[in-house]
Amino acid sequence: MSTPTAGDWRIFRGDGVRRQVAMPGAPPWRRFGAPERARGPLPYLISAAHADVVNAALHLRRPLLVTGPAGTGKSSLARAVAHELSLGTLLRWPVNSRSNVQDALYQYDAIGRLRETTLSRDQGEAEPSIGSFIRLGPLGTALVPGSSPRALLVDEMDKGDVDLPNDLLTVFEEGVFDIPELIRLPEEQATVEVLTADGDGTATVERGRVHCTEFPVVIITSNGERDFPAAFLRRCVRLDLPVPDEEQLRAIVAAHLGEEALREIDDLLRTFLRRRAPGELATDQLLNAVFLRGSGVDLDAEGLLNAVLHQLSGTV
Ligand SMILES: Nc1ncnc2c1ncn2[C@@H]1O[C@H](COP(=O)(O)OP(=O)(O)O)[C@@H](O)[C@H]1O
Ligand SMILES: [Mg+2]
Numbered sequence: 001m002s003t004p005t006a007g008d009w010r011i012f013r014g015d016g017v018r019r020q021v022a023m024p025g026a027p028p029w030r031r032f033g034a035p036e037r038a039r040g041p042l043p044y045l046i047s048a049a050h051a052d053v054v055n056a057a058l059h060l061r062r063p064l065l066v067t068g069p070a071g072t073g074k075s076s077l078a079r080a081v082a083h084e085l086s087l088g089t090l091l092r093w094p095v096n097s098r099s100n101v102q103d104a105l106y107q108y109d110a111i112g113r114l115r116e117t118t119l120s121r122d123q124g125e126a127e128p129s130i131g132s133f134i135r136l137g138p139l140g141t142a143l144v145p146g147s148s149p150r151a152l153l154v155d156e157m158d159k160g161d162v163d164l165p166n167d168l169l170t171v172f173e174e175g176v177f178d179i180p181e182l183i184r185l186p187e188e189q190a191t192v193e194v195l196t197a198d199g200d201g202t203a204t205v206e207r208g209r210v211h212c213t214e215f216p217v218v219i220i221t222s223n224g225e226r227d228f229p230a231a232f233l234r235r236c237v238r239l240d241l242p243v244p245d246e247e248q249l250r251a252i253v254a255a256h257l258g259e260e261a262l263r264e265i266d267d268l269l270r271t272f273l274r275r276r277a278p279g280e281l282a283t284d285q286l287l288n289a290v291f292l293r294g295s296g297v298d299l300d301a302e303g304l305l306n307a308v309l310h311q312l313s314g315t316v
Helices: 046-058 074-084 099-105 110-122 140-141 164-174 230-234 246-257 267-278 283-292 304-308
Strands: 062-068 091-094 107-110 132-138 151-155 175-179 193-197 202-206 209-211 219-220 239-240
Touching: 046 062, 062 110, 074 151, 074 175, 074 219, 091 140, 099 107, 099 140, 099 164, 140 304, 164 175, 175 219, 202 209, 239 304, 246 283, 267 283, 283 304
Parallel strands: 062 219, 062 239, 091 151, 132 193, 151 219
Antiparallel strands: 107 132, 175 209, 193 202
């Protein structure tokens, strides 16, 4: 067994020799395990003009549709708004090709209920409430009435089915949805406690209907892979985030990694800007490169810079 020498960033050497290594510290944006509160908010920089578009959506109680190339801070904006306005934990709905509005509203575990009900009966115990088998999804949880609105991120909606925007439209217009499994219940079970998307959180549902009292702060992101119908676009406030210029990139690096990280990054910035010009390169790729250099990684080593600052468009 050999131990890597101090200051040696090469943890894996490919020499087949088994060794004990201490993993180096993770970049701030890749730290897990600690709740967001303990970790502190990740910094977010936005121009006054763009912040005003966010404000317009907030005033109008309309969803904000955020577009722009990869890594321009679309998803991070939702986290920043939820944090700054103290809207609680951000509700996230990561959209994929199988996503549908129904599942995002709530899911009913009929099989689980059948199993547990039979089990309780066999053991002579009280049957569990139907509410413990109904879990509201991120969209459903966002519509639960409360003293202040919740923040909901509908992330990468262009990855979803063509019908998704229209299906969502109805929910966003009405601010209400029904849970038929609860509507059917007898009068004495008019009030049911169901689970929410907040881990062990619960919400009280009356007569199987969830009706928001304040429209949630909804931020929808899209990478522009799909056009949305006019009826949907009409009801959203649009924010198109541009790729950050050199000055903004420096500010973002300093915000994430401290002012001292700006020393000796001129060459990295130049390379980043040169490579970004013809294709697509995300801001977090620059953050990765600066972080690696700060950890003593030799970015001039063959192929290493290419591995971090690789083009995002085209075939891989
Ligand atoms: N304006 C910004 N201010 C601070 N950090 C940013 C900004 N834009 C991007 N970043 C950083 O770049 C990374 C990618 O941002 P993200 O929000 O995931 O981009 P997108 O959703 O547009 O692809 C995040 O780690 C984020 O911290
Ligand atoms: Mg994103």
